[in-house]
Every structure is written in structure tokens, then in C-alpha cells.
Amino acid sequence: MAQALREKGGVSGLEQGSKEVEKFVSRYELVGLPERIKWATASFPHHRSQFISNFCEGLSLTVQSALALAQVDGYTMPSFEDRYRAITRHEGSIQLVDVHEVRENLRSLLQQVGYNEDRLLNSVQKWEDDKGLLDLREIPRDVANILAKLILLTKERLMVPLNIKFPEGSPWRRLEDVPFDGFDFKITSMPTRPEITGSQAYFGGFRKRRPTLRGLFEYNDAYPMTFLSLISLCLHEVMPGHYFHNVVTDVMPDLGFEASIPTMCSPQVTLWEGVAQNTLNLLFDTRDEAYTEMARLFNISEVDVQIQCVIDELLDAGKHNGPILYQRERMGEGGVRDHAIEMYALTGPLPTKIMGWAKHPLIGPMYGVGYDYGNKTVARMIREHGRLEAAKVAFNTRGVVDIETFQELLSSSG
Ligand SMILES: [Zn+2]
Numbered sequence: 403m404a405q406a407l408r409e410k411g412g413v414s415g416l417e418q419g420s421k422e423v424e425k426f427v428s429r430y431e432l433v434g435l436p437e438r439i440k441w442a443t444a445s446f447p448h449h450r451s452q453f454i455s456n457f458c459e460g461l462s463l464t465v466q467s468a469l470a471l472a473q474v475d476g477y478t479m480p481s482f483e484d485r486y487r488a489i490t491r492h493e494g495s496i497q498l499v500d501v502h503e504v505r506e507n508l509r510s511l512l513q514q515v516g517y518n519e520d521r522l523l524n525s526v527q528k529w530e531d532d533k534g535l536l537d538l539r540e541i542p543r544d545v546a547n548i549l550a551k552l553i554l555l556t557k558e559r560l561m562v563p564l565n566i567k568f569p570e571g572s573p574w575r576r577l578e579d580v581p582f583d584g585f586d587f588k589i590t591s592m593p594t595r596p597e598i599t600g601s602q603a604y605f606g607g608f609r610k611r612r613p614t615l616r617g618l619f620e621y622n623d624a625y626p627m628t629f630l631s632l633i634s635l636c637l638h639e640v641m642p643g644h645y646f647h648n649v650v651t652d653v654m655p656d657l658g659f660e661a662s663i664p665t666m667c668s669p670q671v672t673l674w675e676g677v678a679q680n681t682l683n684l685l686f687d688t689r690d691e692a693y694t695e696m697a698r699l700f701n702i703s704e705v706d707v708q709i710q711c712v713i714d715e716l717l718d719a720g721k722h723n724g725p726i727l728y729q730r731e732r733m734g735e736g737g738v739r740d741h742a743i744e745m746y747a748l749t750g751p752l753p754t755k756i757m758g759w760a761k762h763p764l765i766g767p768m769y770g771v772g773y774d775y776g777n778k779t780v781a782r783m784i785r786e787h788g789r790l791e792a793a794k795v796a797f798n799t800r801g802v803v804d805i806e807t808f809q810e811l812l813s814s815s816g
Contacts, residue, residue, distance in 0.1 A: 416468060440458050460768065498727070501746065512529055533630060551699055577650065605618070617645045672804070673805040724766065725766030725767050
């Protein structure tokens with residue numbers, strides 16, 4: 403069923419599959435399932451039952467959306483606001499991210515290195531052209547070199563100070579003894595999937611009395627990369643972003659079933675994207691230290707490291723604002739595309755990616771908005787509680803958390 407649906411174009415193919423969707427949903431009793439899971443887990447310790455209840459809310463809206471999209475009688479599309487709130491757990495009014503200051507910051511950084519076009523987009527484009535695009539054949543070697551450095555850096559700056567010890571009988575004594583050697587890197591060619599730049603799939607596994615830590619880091623060659631954007635991608639997808647997050651969750655003893663895999667369109671994924679966008683804040687005590695150390699480690703200039711960070715920040719704003727403009731404000735496709743290109747200074751295939759997410763009924767409000775939202779929430783918690791305390795909770799060493807229970811647990815532990 404899932405495969406057949408995917409071949410028809412995933413969610414956009416649902417209308418043609420009304421009968422199958424209805425049958426699938428009723429076979430597994432998916433409509434009532436979230437409520438039954440909530441009820442069955444209500445007596446779990448507070449943060450765990452809250453996590454499961456939040457997860458069920460996302461699941462319920464996903465099922466309802468699927469039924470509505472498949473035009474099954476009696477189902478209407480949940481509101482944009484409900485979908486947004488289910489994965490962010492946001493309570494106030496839902497606002498567009500204001501990027502004026504971010505743009506001014508980027509403009510002044512680019513000016514410092516001689517790029518001063520009237521359109522910010524043109525300055526970004528020229529800067530990227532001058533940095534140069536990596537040759538596809540060089541990327542696997544670059545990725546290996548970058549990751550070797552990032553693994554050492556993460557060991558020194560996070561794993562050792564976190565001081566996580568495993569119980570007697572575990573294959574490793576401390577977190578820093580875990581080899582982080584289970585991932586493969588693959589370049590794929592997905593010119594028709596402009597919504598994917600890179601991704602990290604975790605398979606885990608267990609063999610010869612130790613976890614195999616298997617993961618696959620994929621990069622879509624339809625996205626041209628500079629050396630700087632490749633470093634940023636490796637931080638996000640692998641170290642200390644998603645792969646590290648997966649491995650720590652995998653090797654922590656005594657986590658419940660919900661630790662198996664982070665789930666799309668849930669408040670858990672908002673935390674995960676927020677963590678992966680905060681890797682520099684998790685590794686370094688100050689931003690200045692982050693820029694200096696990254697520049698030294700990769701033999702690049704500090705300003706360029708900063709410029710790349712701000713470019714990433716604008717992209718996240720686009721992922722957040724695109725769905726709001728298209729789905730809630732009903733701005734037409736051309737309008738959203740022009741706005742995205744100009745305001746977030748999107749180059750290459752990025753406007754197409756942002757547009758794809760903006761239009762998607764689930765990826766837009768139940769995933770795309772989570773990058774900026776998660777990023778800002780995690781950054782705030784790091785400021786308030788310190789990077790190591792925040793990391794301890796965010797990486798699930800005190801139980802599996804989502805964007806809401808992460809904040810609750812951290813605040814209640816003082
Ligand atoms: Zn991610």
C-alpha cells in the first residue's frame with residue numbers, strides 16, 4: 403500500500419486512492435488508535451505520557467489529513483493552526499518570522515568581504531560563485547575528511563564533558579568509547595525530488611553482542627555544494643546532528659519503545675531539527691569561539707563561517723514562512739516564490755524546494771515550520787541552562803523528549 407501510494411506521488415496521489423486509504427485506516431483502526439494509546443499510557447511517568455500524548459496528537463491529525471485528502475466521506479482537512487501547533491506545541495498566535503535583522507546582518511557580513519550588490523540575493527550568489535562549487539567526484543572524500551574532524555571535535559567538546567557512563571555488561575563503558583562507525587555516505591541523483599538536499603536514515607541493528615549503529619547519510623547531487631555548505635550539512639545530518647542523536651538514543655539503556663525511531667510530523671522531529679540546527683551552540687560556549695574554532699579546524703575564514711550560518715538561518719525562515727503564506731494567507735504560488743527568492747536570498751534549486759514544502763499539506767505545517775521553531779527554542783534553552791545541561795536532555799539521556807517535554811524537563815531540573 404505504502405509503495406503503491408508513493409508511486410502515485412505520496413500525499414498528492416491520495417485522491418485517486420480513496421477506497422484503499424479508507425480500507426487501510428479501518429484495517430488498523432487508525433482513527434481511534436491515538437486515543438487508545440493515550441489512554442493506555444496515561445499512568446506512565448509524567449514526561450513519558452506527555453511525550454506519547456503529544457505524539458498521538460500529531461498522528462491523529464496526520465490520519466485525519468490523509469482521509470480528508472483522499473476525499474473519504476465525513477472527513478475535512480484539519481486547520482492549518484491545529485497542524486502547526488501539533489508539532490511545535492506553540493500556544494500564542496502564529497506569526498511569520500521577521501527576517502529584517504537577519505538580512506541586515508548578512509548584508510553587513512557580505513560587505514566586509516567585498517560583496518555589496520543592491521539585491522542581497524545577488525551578493526549571496528556572487529559570494530557562492532567565488533567560493534566555488536565542489537566537484538561531485540571530490541564530495542565523498544571531502545565528507546570523510548569533514549566528518550573525521552567533526553567526530554573528534556564532538557568527542558572532545560560534548561561526549562567527554564557530558565560524562566555518560568553505561569551500566570555493567572554494556573559493550574562500552576562511556577559514551578566517548580562508542581565508535582560512531584556505522585554510517586555510510588551515498589550520493590544519489592534525485593533531480594525530480596527537489597525537496598531533498600540531504601538526509602540521514604538510521605537503521606541501528608545489533609550484531610555480535612554490540613549495536614551496529616548503522617545509518618545512511620545521503621546527499622542529492624541536484625544540490626550544488628560549496629565547501630562551507632557541505633560542512634554545514636555534515637554538522638546537521640551527522641555530527642553532532644541527526645546521526646549522533648540517533649546513536650546516543652540507540653545506546654542509552656532503558657529507553658522505552660518510543661525511542662525506536664524519531665517520527666515525522668511530530669513534536670519530536672521539531673526538537674531533532676532544532677538540535678541539528680544548533681550544533682555550533684552545542685559544541686562551543688560562545689558564537690565567537692564557534693567561528694574562530696571552525697575557521698581554524700577547516701582552514702577557512704571566520705566571516706565565511708558566519709555568512710554560511712546566516713544563509714542557513716534565512717533558509718529556515720523560508721521553510722517556516724512559506725507554508726503560512728501559501729496555506730494560511732492564501733498568497734498564490736508565484737507570489738510565494740518571488741517573496742521566498744527575494745526575502746530569504748535563495749539561490750539554485752532552493753526556491754523550488756521551499757515551494758514544494760510550502761504547498762505540502764503535511765510537510766509544510768507539520769515539518770517545515772519546525773526548523774526555525776526548533777532552532778530558536780533549543781538556542782533559548784542552551785542560553786538559559788548552559789549547553790551541556792541542554793545537550794544531556796535534548797539527546798535523550800534522561801528519557802526520550804520532544805520539543806515540549808525537553809523544555810519542561812530542563813526547566814524542572816533547574
Ligand atoms: Zn534534519
